[in-house]
Every structure is written in C-alpha cells, then in structure tokens.
Amino acid sequence: MAYLLTARRTCLRLRSHEFVSGLHSSASAQGPKLRPRLAKSLKPAFNRGRLEVARFDRDEAPHHGRQGEQEQEVSEARMQRQRRATLAEEGRKGKWSSESLEPAIAQKAPEPIERPVYKRKDLDYEATAEDEEFYNPPTLVTTGGSTEISASLKGAPTRFNTPPLLPGFVSALRETLGQDVRPTPIQSLSMKWLFDKEPAFEWNQFLLASETGSGKSIAYLLPVLQHLKETEGSKPPPTPSSRPLNPRAIILAPTHELARQLSGFAKSLLHSEKLRVVCASQANTKSQTTRDATASQMAAQFDSLMGGGQGEFAVHKNAHPVDVLVGTPMKIMEMIRGRGWDRREMTEEDATLDPKTLRRGRDKMVGVGKWRSKPELGLENVQWVVVDEADVLLDPDFQEVTRTLLADISAARGHQVPVDPLPTSPTEKLPENQDVEYPFHLVLTSATIPSTLARYLDAYHPRLIRLASPRLHHLPKTLQTEYASWTGGNKNADIEKRIRRVWAEDALAVASAVTPVTSLSKILIFCNKSSKVEDLSTFLAEKGIKNVALTSASEERKRGSNKHLFGFLRPLRNSQLQKPAPLSNVTPTNPGVISDPSKDPHVMITTSLLSRGLDFDPSINHVLIVDEPRNMIDFLHRAGRSGRAGQTGRVVIFGKSKGRGSDKAREVKQRVRALV
Structure with missing residues (x-):
C-alpha cells in the first residue's frame, strides 16, 4: 500500500497494498529486484554427476510400526463393546432375540477408521515471495527435494582415526x-x-x-x-617459475x-x-x-x-x-x-566516455598514472x-x-x-x-x-x-528462534532493553551455577545498512554499553589482522598460535568477577560483512536481527553465527507484531518457520 506522511506524523493509506509488497531500501529507486531463490534440488541435471546425502543408518526400534496396530486393536475392541451393548438393549425391547445376538455381531464388521494421510505437496519454488507455496518446503533433505537420491554413510569413517588420516x-x-x-x-x-x-x-x-x-x-x-x-x-x-x-x-x-x-x-x-x-x-x-x-x-x-x-x-x-x-x-x-x-584508464580518445561508468576506487581518469x-x-x-x-x-x-x-x-x-x-x-x-x-x-x-x-x-x-548434509537449508537444531516486537517508540531503546534482559538472565544463572561464571553473554547484532550500525553503536555507547561496530569502511579492517575481532571469534586451543597479545580494551578488567559490559565490549554490531563463514566464539549465544532479512539466504547465514558445532544459541528477530506493517513480520515468521 502507498502511504502519505501528514504534518502530525501519521500515516494514511492511499492505494492498494501492491506498492509495498516489493518495497525495499534500495529497490524503491532501482525498480523491483528478484529475490534470491534456493535451489530446487542438488540432483545433477544431466545425470552425469553424483549426489550423495548423508544419512546415518540405524536399526529400527522394537516397537517401530506397532503403534498404529495397537490403536486399531483398541478401537475395534471398543466398537465391539458398544455394539454388544446396543444389541442387548434392543433385544430387551423385542427387536432382537438372545439367539440372534451373537450372529448379528459376527455379521456386522467394524467400520474402518479414517486416518489422515500425509500427501506431499507439489511446490512451486519459482513463485513470488507472496505465494504461500514458497514458504512450505519439504523437510526431508533440502528445500528442493532430492529425497529420491538419498544415500547412507556406509563405508564412511565415523571417527577421526588412522587410516585414512595421517x-x-x-x-x-x-x-x-x-x-x-x-x-x-x-x-x-x-x-x-x-x-x-x-x-x-x-x-x-x-x-x-x-x-x-x-x-x-x-x-x-x-x-x-x-x-x-x-x-x-x-x-x-x-615448468619452473621465477616468481617468489x-x-x-x-x-x-x-x-x-x-x-x-x-x-x-x-x-x-x-x-x-x-x-x-x-x-x-x-x-x-x-x-x-x-x-x-x-x-x-x-x-x-x-x-x-x-x-x-x-x-x-x-x-x-x-x-x-x-x-x-x-x-x-x-x-x-x-x-x-x-x-x-x-583498471580501465581513460585516454584522450575516450573523451566521450561518461566518467560515471568508471568503477569507484578502481578505474582511473586520464593523466593519473599506472600501477607498475x-x-x-x-x-x-x-x-x-x-x-x-x-x-x-x-x-x-x-x-x-x-x-x-x-x-x-x-x-x-x-x-x-x-x-x-x-x-x-x-x-x-x-x-x-x-x-x-x-x-x-x-x-x-x-x-x-x-x-x-x-x-x-x-x-x-x-x-x-x-x-x-541432511539438514542443508535448515537452521541448526540447537538454535532457537524468538520474535521481539517493537514497542512503537525508539527502536534503539527496544534493542537496549533486549540486551539488558539477556544479561539479567545471565546474572540469575550465575547465582545458581555449580561452576563459577565470570563473563556475561556476548551478543551479535546484524543491521542492513552501515548507517544503522553506526547509529546503534553510538546510542548503546551513550547508554553505557561498550560495543564494537564494524562495516566495510571501518578503519579497523585496514590493520591486516583480525585483532579487531578478538574476543568474538572462536579462539584456537593451541596457545602457540595466539602470540598476539589481546587488546587492553577487550580483556576483562576484574578477573574472577563477572565481566563489566560498560568497560569490556560484549556487543558487536555489523552488517552481512561478518555473516559468511566466520566461526564465532561459543559465548555468542544470542544473535539479534534488527532489520527485516532481505531474503532467507541472508537470514540463514546471519542466524548461523550462533548455535554452531552443537552449541546452543538463540536468534531474536525484531518486527512489528500489530498494526500497519505487521504483515511483513508475519511473513518473516512464516518463512523462518520453514527453515527450522
């Protein structure tokens, strides 16, 4: 729907909702943009390659398949008792003789019980984002199927042993x-x-x-x-090379x-x-x-x-x-x-070339010089x-x-x-x-x-x-999803409230923990825009929450190392590889005492820059997604920074639960539900 912002900061609906169905931060200026789709199947199209899906074989439980039979037997016995009681009552009223009671029961076969049968739905994975079918992928192997080509791990190693490893x-x-x-x-x-x-x-x-x-x-x-x-x-x-x-x-x-x-x-x-x-x-x-x-x-x-x-x-x-x-x-x-x-370099002959076609930071204007x-x-x-x-x-x-x-x-x-x-x-x-x-x-x-x-x-x-993997295109089993609603006021304040709630739960856990706990949970926050990252970082810092904000243009990325991520990435166990001393501003100031988020960063705010492949520390068991995911591919990678390698984690998705704009939040819930 289209909206008109009035002088009193209220929003009026002008036309149908079709206008905002594809509304995006950048798409509004560039026209509708196709949403990335997950592949239908990993099966090779020309039957020349091979697909193998990991599936562990195990013996069936002794009671496997017996539950339905037992239910059928109990149901049949119940029907027999009801039929006997009915015929006995009718016999007393003269409708049936005592001699005809048993034959009548024998002749009357119990009616079969109708049970719901699961029928696999043929899905259209090229449908638009508004199509209901897009949000209900099968749950067996991948979001596209490939269930007919499943293979077990027979013959595959179940331990890291020698052989095959050195x-x-x-x-x-x-x-x-x-x-x-x-x-x-x-x-x-x-x-x-x-x-x-x-x-x-x-x-x-x-x-x-x-x-x-x-x-x-x-x-x-x-x-x-x-x-x-x-x-x-x-x-x-x-051929030997002369290069170093x-x-x-x-x-x-x-x-x-x-x-x-x-x-x-x-x-x-x-x-x-x-x-x-x-x-x-x-x-x-x-x-x-x-x-x-x-x-x-x-x-x-x-x-x-x-x-x-x-x-x-x-x-x-x-x-x-x-x-x-x-x-x-x-x-x-x-x-x-x-x-x-x-690099392309403009020459005197390229006077008619539009300078806007040059790539920023890569192509050079005439007379600037060349890399040598x-x-x-x-x-x-x-x-x-x-x-x-x-x-x-x-x-x-x-x-x-x-x-x-x-x-x-x-x-x-x-x-x-x-x-x-x-x-x-x-x-x-x-x-x-x-x-x-x-x-x-x-x-x-x-x-x-x-x-x-x-x-x-x-x-x-x-x-x-x-x-x-059998859970390709699904969230890890150990990762829980939670939905947080905007209160209608300052969104940054809602995020701060959720952060402090996490730490309050940690403080309660410290009191009942058997083993000593010295650190609060670390939280990873994903935004869609760099400007949002900087704005949220400034707000939290003013509220006494020290944080690390990282975008593609951050100066910390130019140091040639990952020191700016120290305390958030998973450390290697071998101490020989951790020669660089930790930065003073990310080291707990009071060893043996629960860490202080006003002095040591416990929050990292970033864009999708850090959503790909990085293995974060297990202490990051909360991921906050404060902007609507652009697509489910982006959401899978952002949420997947927690709940890794069997560790528990939680992803919190912010959205509007009621009123105008709540349709988007419900749509996100439906799409996320298909990935669990």
Whole structure:
C-alpha cells in the first residue's frame, strides 16, 4: 500500500497494498529486484554427476510400526463393546432375540477408521515471495527435494582415526577440538570421497553443501593438506617459475576476515605434519610501491608496512616453498597480474566516455598514472583450488573475478579455459555442452545453494560430485528462534532493553551455577545498512554499553589482522598460535568477577560483512536481527553465527507484531518457520 506522511506524523493509506509488497531500501529507486531463490534440488541435471546425502543408518526400534496396530486393536475392541451393548438393549425391547445376538455381531464388521494421510505437496519454488507455496518446503533433505537420491554413510569413517588420516592430523584435531571429537555428516562424506585412492578422473570436482556450523572447513582442509603432504616432492613442477610464491593449493574466501581465520585454523592442523600456509589478505592496506622491485626490496616494503604478525603477507627471498595460499579472489589476482590488473584508464580518445561508468576506487581518469608492481605469484604448481562460500564468489556480482582466476590457473598449467559472460537474467538459458574441465582438483563449499548457482553447476560442471548434509537449508537444531516486537517508540531503546534482559538472565544463572561464571553473554547484532550500525553503536555507547561496530569502511579492517575481532571469534586451543597479545580494551578488567559490559565490549554490531563463514566464539549465544532479512539466504547465514558445532544459541528477530506493517513480520515468521 502507498502511504502519505501528514504534518502530525501519521500515516494514511492511499492505494492498494501492491506498492509495498516489493518495497525495499534500495529497490524503491532501482525498480523491483528478484529475490534470491534456493535451489530446487542438488540432483545433477544431466545425470552425469553424483549426489550423495548423508544419512546415518540405524536399526529400527522394537516397537517401530506397532503403534498404529495397537490403536486399531483398541478401537475395534471398543466398537465391539458398544455394539454388544446396543444389541442387548434392543433385544430387551423385542427387536432382537438372545439367539440372534451373537450372529448379528459376527455379521456386522467394524467400520474402518479414517486416518489422515500425509500427501506431499507439489511446490512451486519459482513463485513470488507472496505465494504461500514458497514458504512450505519439504523437510526431508533440502528445500528442493532430492529425497529420491538419498544415500547412507556406509563405508564412511565415523571417527577421526588412522587410516585414512595421517597420525599428525589426528593428534592436531584432538588438540584443537577435543579428545572426543567425531566427524559431522559432511566431514564423514568428505573422508569417504575426497580420500579416494582410485578416483574415476585425474582431476575431480566436489561440492560440499551443509548447514552453518557443520564443519565444512575441516571437511575440505583435511583431504587437501593430506594430499599435499603425501605428494610432497614426488612430482616436479611442469615448468619452473621465477616468481617468489608458487603454492600447490589455493583457498578462496569472500572476505579478508574469513581468509585470516581459515589460514589460522589450517596452521593449527600442521604441528606434526609440516606444511607452509600463507594468508594473502592485507585488508585494503594501501600499497606504497611506485616502481618495480626485487623480491628482497618487496620484503622490506611489506615488513615496514605491516610489521609482521599473524595473518599478514610477507615475501622472503630465501623462505621455504609455499604450500597453501589463502586469500580473496581480488587480492590473489593482484598477486598474479599486479595491482590494478582490472583498471580501465581513460585516454584522450575516450573523451566521450561518461566518467560515471568508471568503477569507484578502481578505474582511473586520464593523466593519473599506472600501477607498475610486478606479479609475484606463480600458478604452475597448483593442484587444489577451494572456493569457500561458493554462492557468494560465483554470484553474478563476483563470478567474473573468480572464474578469471580459475582460468588463469588452468592456463598456467597448460589448459586454456574460456571465460564467457554468463546470462544476467535468471530466466535466460545457459549454454549447453559447455563443460569446464580444470587441470586441478576443484572443491566448492556453501551452506546455501541458490538457484543461480545450481544452474551454473548444471551447465558448466555436470560431473560434479555433490555431497550434502541432511539438514542443508535448515537452521541448526540447537538454535532457537524468538520474535521481539517493537514497542512503537525508539527502536534503539527496544534493542537496549533486549540486551539488558539477556544479561539479567545471565546474572540469575550465575547465582545458581555449580561452576563459577565470570563473563556475561556476548551478543551479535546484524543491521542492513552501515548507517544503522553506526547509529546503534553510538546510542548503546551513550547508554553505557561498550560495543564494537564494524562495516566495510571501518578503519579497523585496514590493520591486516583480525585483532579487531578478538574476543568474538572462536579462539584456537593451541596457545602457540595466539602470540598476539589481546587488546587492553577487550580483556576483562576484574578477573574472577563477572565481566563489566560498560568497560569490556560484549556487543558487536555489523552488517552481512561478518555473516559468511566466520566461526564465532561459543559465548555468542544470542544473535539479534534488527532489520527485516532481505531474503532467507541472508537470514540463514546471519542466524548461523550462533548455535554452531552443537552449541546452543538463540536468534531474536525484531518486527512489528500489530498494526500497519505487521504483515511483513508475519511473513518473516512464516518463512523462518520453514527453515527450522
């Protein structure tokens, strides 16, 4: 419906509600925007690939199937008694003789009881957001079905043992995750398929799809690191490279924060089985390289810029060979082709070119100059490429850089792969018979499979082996959902009230806790806009709640490390990896006493920037979503920052429960209910 804001700040309805059905913060100016859809099914479209869904087999309980029979027997006996009583009463009235009583009962068969039968509904997953069918996906395997292609975990490892793992990885896992750690379904499937000693193809392609917090990082790190260790020094590179870095595996992540966390976790697995892991993310630190430099000069420049430290990249001329490189696609492309590789520069002949078509921060006007740094990354040795959060990196907005990087690696290894532009419309058909074969192992991972990604995989990777968790596209079982209503006043005050309620519950738990509790719960708040993040952060700070606000433009992201997230990300158990001292403003000021949120940050406010892949500390058991989710894909990733790895958690969704605008809140509830 359309609204008119009057002088008294009241809202009048002008026309029908169709106007606001697609209303969005940005869509109102840009026209209607298609809502991302989850894939109907992970089943390969051309029957060339393979889909395996994790499902643990177990024997049926002794009473399985007997409940219905018992109910039927009890019902039949009850009907017999009622019939006997009726016939006896009629016999006393002369309608029946005593001799005809029993035959009458025998002749009258009990009527069958009608029981409700569950019929699976044929759903239209391409329906609009207003369609009721969109909000009722089947609950068996995925939101699209694939129930007819289910497979058990027979033959898959149920423990992290030797074999198939090397002893060093088993000890590292137990040291990092605990002595009783067991693989999740997606990790078991990974060890079953990615450790295959006799694969059908020389270079394999895999998709690991499972819910948030299910351990996808371990699922691909273990086979990648073990293969690199087993083949270490066995095969010389096809052609030696003169570049300083020549990794054998590349892991791509959508953000610098995730790249640093992945590299740190990979290092925690390599205490016994030695391999070198380098993180390329520098978090947008400006380069001061104005001329070509040698490896030693570049090393001195990087050391002076970054000062060393965890998660930072440095080039050393006599360093050990690099085995694994972790970074964002754009950063790694800069290391391959040099900074500014994708810049367009206006010349005198481009006088008619509209300057607005230039990309802010990337393209340059005429006369500004050129980047001249030399490439520093060789690709001839690459045997593995992992695309983490593939639904983001292969999204229409980012797929060009990711596919160009994969094509460069393929070309360096002697196999040219074209990078054709993909259709921009979701209704436009993708080209057929365009199979892409890369000369390296390709692993894609994601917690959500949008329909656009499913179409891309069917068209370009039909033989992809798809390994799926049984709870894909669902919230973790240990995560509870709660709905909070706006009071109609200051929304920031409602958020503050909810935060203090969480801490009040913690204080009550401290009084009854058997073991001493010294810290209040930490809370993660997601907003849709950076301006909302800054406004809420200022409000809470004025109310005595110290917090950390992080957006894409925050200065803290330019430090080249994850120190600005200390206290919120899950720490590694090995103390050797935690050399950087914690910041003074996030350390409890009174050890042994319950922490003070007015002095130590217990609240982090951010956008979807930190919703992808990051493993947050278990103390973050509350996630507040204060803006309406743009789509369920975004909601799944935001809510999935809590309730990870079997830990309990709670996601609180704010909305209007009654009055104008409450339809949106009810719609969100219905859509979230389908994901539980």
